[in-house]
Amino acid sequence: KQEVTQIPAALSVPEGENLVLNCSFTDSAIYNLQWFRQDPGKGLTSLLLIQSSQREQTSGRLNASLDKSSGRSTLYIAASQPGDSATYLCAVAGTNAGKSTFGDGTTLTVKP
């Protein structure tokens, strides 16, 4: 059974700082990995999706990397802004069923 862990559970940084969020998974036989953002009381918004054959994806100030062999992914946020404050979740889709297993998320606070 796939297990997805996100550490730390919470992170607070000053505005402008670069930061890295971590996601680890136990079964490296994955189809893809997706990073989501969730604002309080809202649904999830997809940020980046990395296929199993890819090493990284970039969108604006966000860069996600994938290392299947070590069961790890990172989400790099450059020049953080208060508007980046949210909970970030990673989701791993398995190859057999395709359904995603979600981590518990990292709650990020960017202080002005």
Place this chain on the structure above:
Amino acid sequence: DAGVIQSPRHEVTEMGQEVTLRCKPISGHDYLFWYRQTMMRGLELLIYFNNNVPIDDSGMPEDRFSAKMPNASFSTLKIQPSEPRDSAVYFCASSPGAWEGETQYFGPGTRLLVL
């Protein structure tokens, strides 16, 4: 497109009552997912459909839960009878993928409280 639409946004009911949650996926999306989110268990996949057919319902907690997708533009998740431990936020998501696991688009969720 308006995105994934869920109704109601909030539901408060008493234990033992039937609860029906509704979802309208994004037009043209082949996959529809129902999730439940709680502080204790995080985000859990309950069931998902492909072209209106249930593919995997192994996440449905028990027989009190049932889901249907009578057509490509509508799905329901029903709880009968409801219990306090069913209190959670229920999300519907849809995906355009020709294969499983492609980008999912989430609705705003239904916040359910069972007293």
